[in-house]
Amino acid sequence: xxxxxxxxxxxxxxxxxxxxxxxxxxxxxxxxxxxxxxxxxxxxxxxxxxxxxxxxxxxxxxxxxxxxxxxxxxxxxxxxxxxxxxxxxxxxxxxxxxxxxxxxxxxxxxxxxxxxxxxxxxxxxxxxxxxxxxxxxxxxxxxxxxxxxxxxxxx
Amino acid sequence: xxxxxxxxxxxxxxxxxxxxxxxxxxxxxxxxxxxxxxxxxxxxxxxxxxxxxxxxxxxxxxxxxxxxxxxxxxxxxxxxxxxxxxxxxxxxxxxxxxxxxxxxxxxxxxxxxxxxxxxxxxxxxxxxxxxxxxxxxxxxxxxxxxxxxxxxxxxxxxxxxxxxxxxxxxxxxxxxxxxxxxxxxxxxxxxxxxxxxxxxxxxxxxxxxxxxxxxxxxxxxxxxxxxxxxxxxxxxxxxxxxxxxxxxxxxxxxxxxxxxxxx
Amino acid sequence: xxxxxxxxxxxxxxxxxxxxxxxxxxxxxxxxxxxxxxxxxxxxxxxxxxxxxxxxxxxxxxxxxxxxxxxxxxxxxxxxxxxxxxxxxxxxxxxxxxxxxxxxxxxxxxxxxxxxxxxxxxxxxxxxxxxxxxxxxxxxxxxxxxxxxxxxxxxxxxxxxxxxxxxxxxxxxxxxxxxxxxxxxxxxxxxxxxxxxxxxxxxxxxxxxxxxxxxxxxxxxxxxxxxxxxxxxxxxxxxxxxxxxxxxxxxxxxxxxxxxxxxxxxxxxxxxxxxxxxxxxxxx
Numbered sequence: 001x002x003x004x005x006x007x008x009x010x011x012x013x014x015x016x017x018x019x020x021x022x023x024x025x026x027x028x029x030x031x032x033x034x035x036x037x038x039x040x041x042x043x044x045x046x047x048x049x050x051x052x053x054x055x056x057x058x059x060x061x062x063x064x065x066x067x068x069x070x071x072x073x074x075x076x077x078x079x080x081x082x083x084x085x086x087x088x089x090x091x092x093x094x095x096x097x098x099x100x101x102x103x104x105x106x107x108x109x110x111x112x113x114x115x116x117x118x119x120x121x122x123x124x125x126x127x128x129x130x131x132x133x134x135x136x137x138x139x140x141x142x143x144x145x146x147x148x149x150x151x152x153x154x155x
Numbered sequence: 156x157x158x159x160x161x162x163x164x165x166x167x168x169x170x171x172x173x174x175x176x177x178x179x180x181x182x183x184x185x186x187x188x189x190x191x192x193x194x195x196x197x198x199x200x201x202x203x204x205x206x207x208x209x210x211x212x213x214x215x216x217x218x219x220x221x222x223x224x225x226x227x228x229x230x231x232x233x234x235x236x237x238x239x240x241x242x243x244x245x246x247x248x249x250x251x252x253x254x255x256x257x258x259x260x261x262x263x264x265x266x267x268x269x270x271x272x273x274x275x276x277x278x279x280x281x282x283x284x285x286x287x288x289x290x291x292x293x294x295x296x297x298x299x300x301x302x303x304x305x306x307x308x309x310x311x312x313x314x315x316x317x318x319x320x321x322x323x324x325x326x327x328x329x330x331x332x333x334x335x336x337x338x339x340x341x342x343x344x345x346x347x348x349x350x351x352x353x354x355x356x357x358x359x360x361x362x363x364x365x366x367x368x369x370x371x372x373x374x375x376x377x378x379x380x381x382x383x384x385x386x387x388x389x390x391x392x393x394x395x396x397x398x399x400x401x402x403x404x405x406x407x408x409x410x411x412x413x414x415x416x417x418x
Numbered sequence: 419x420x421x422x423x424x425x426x427x428x429x430x431x432x433x434x435x436x437x438x439x440x441x442x443x444x445x446x447x448x449x450x451x452x453x454x455x456x457x458x459x460x461x462x463x464x465x466x467x468x469x470x471x472x473x474x475x476x477x478x479x480x481x482x483x484x485x486x487x488x489x490x491x492x493x494x495x496x497x498x499x500x501x502x503x504x505x506x507x508x509x510x511x512x513x514x515x516x517x518x519x520x521x522x523x524x525x526x527x528x529x530x531x532x533x534x535x536x537x538x539x540x541x542x543x544x545x546x547x548x549x550x551x552x553x554x555x556x557x558x559x560x561x562x563x564x565x566x567x568x569x570x571x572x573x574x575x576x577x578x579x580x581x582x583x584x585x586x587x588x589x590x591x592x593x594x595x596x597x598x599x600x601x602x603x604x605x606x607x608x609x610x611x612x613x614x615x616x617x618x619x620x621x622x623x624x625x626x627x628x629x630x631x632x633x634x635x636x637x638x639x640x641x642x643x644x645x646x647x648x649x650x651x652x653x654x655x656x657x658x659x660x661x662x663x664x665x666x667x668x669x670x671x672x673x674x675x676x677x678x679x680x681x682x683x684x685x686x687x688x689x690x691x692x693x694x695x696x697x698x699x700x701x702x
Contacts, residue, residue, distance in 0.1 A: 013336065013337035013338050013646065013649075014338050014645075014646045014649035015334070015337050015338055015339055015341070015649060016337065017649055017650050017651075018340055018648075018649035018650070019340060021486070021489075021491065021649075021651060022302055022306065022340075023348065024491075024492065025306060025486060025491045025492075026306065026309055026348065028491070029310070029528050032528050032529040033313065033528065033529045035529070066492035166481055167450060167451060167481070168449060168450005168451040168452075168560035168561075169449060169450045169451015169452055169560075169581075169586075170451055198561070198562050198563070198592075199448055199449065199588075199589050199592065201449075201585040201588065201589070204584055204585055204588060205585065246592075249562070250561075251563075277560075277561065278450035278451070278559075278560040279450075279480075279481065279561055279563075279565070280480050280481060281480075281533075281561075281563060282563070283561070283563070301645060301648060301649075302483075302486055302487075302648050302649060303455065303483040303486060306483065307481050307483070310481060310528075330642070333642055333645065338642060338645065338646045338649065339645060339649075340649075361614055361617075361619055364583065364611075364614060364620055365614075365619035365620075367585070368583065368619070368620070368621065370584075
């Protein structure tokens, strides 16, 4: 009876598992197939953060990880200095920051279909966490850990 | 006026490209269209076998490309139809025996003498695929409602879209009872994931296995349900708006009806 | 027609090996979609369940699926080409299986081409894996081109997977011809539908092997549970009570050298004249 009810209300057997898994794996595949887009996204991310704090561009690490039923972007961005006055650096004089919706590279990227696949053109929402700054010089500079960029398909 | 040049591809092997090519070709020929089928699977040819023409091969695609014979000498006319001919692949060569330009040129020559050129693409996304796609102006992607097939189809859709070819989808080997029990992705699921226009839904059927073994396209059997489905597909291909029909009328839950959709 | 020579395929003899090397087996077919990946995943799982250490290698660069069949797609960080090109170590890339502690997966790259794999490097990689694992199973892509050749590089044995359909039999026949005698290919017949065989609509096991004449490792019937298992990413070999699971476990046992009677589904003998005419007893 429970099974029948589950089916009635759309909580079916393995096909819903399959659909979820496919959705996530295709997002990962699309990211893997569009390295230029991912690089552009990383650059833009760093540009935005640099307006608030000084970062070490050489040591930035951005990865994508599956967390439960979503794909998340994890960015680890070491901070070199925080401006005492809390001034925000204005954008570069050549105008606005480049749009996050970088054009997809020619041959390898997937097309931009309906909303079901990852809307990777949109900048993900970010949640920032700061580590406490330590006085001992041996300890590496604190990193700005940006996580929770949820690249899940909006429905 | 030259023919429409359509490649039938999938990425994943074994989902029914060759069977689809053969049956679409036969169904189009039955409607009076002049059709040339080209087997682009050099080294592992099967289009000839599926149509029961394997004993009549004299020349093949590679020999035409190398100029060792004329196209018309290599084309095998299927005697069961007014206007269906097949250009078989070579069996003992490899996919790089032919270039994209050579293949395109052969397709163009074929296109001058018929209404439809259907290209049976090999599995994969390598040289064989690239050659087959180079000759085509449109694509039909075939998939089954299974995880690996859909993943591979997605890859292929990406590659085709990057080349600007219009793409339509055939979902093959649907098992309605499994969709109903929640153990198989539905056609709607597949279309949602791939986001490609649907051309046809072909159910899993014993008839296909049987007729393929005998080298007879299923469309020869007027009474066959699958035959009717291929006929609907070619009507859509020709531009008609043919609705996708449900099978069993039982059940009043929308989900169940969707699950039984085929046509 | 070019038959791959033993020295083109096998690991060159030379280095004295103190420890016993594992068996490197390529799983191939020619025809796509007959169940190579499913067989590799299940056979690997069954062997690991018996306690063997097993490495599974997905050689289908660009169209990887072994990861998704095993349910490991979210755990792949590095892939085959990363290892071959030195961008990652083998330990970085080998993914631990969720269900079998002695099973590891080396996934294919998705955004690369088969042409990027260097045959010599592949051979060396398989050799390294043989030093660490009892079994190295290599999932070959469809076809007989470079992807297939690279999958074969470094293997000493082959399992050919065939469905009871004329095209599949023809393709396997071609592949076996290309492999030559060096690999002692053994046959797995997949997707058999005993009811259809009885009705004379499908080739029987005997029909298939009358053409191929290979040692039969096992027969797997076409069951809906296989689709469900792939949907979930849980190979059936994990479940003894599933008929397909039991069939794969029997295949693993046979492969390991156990004397296991063939659990073949009862089928009617049927004969298709066309086959005789197509193949005429000769191998291409």
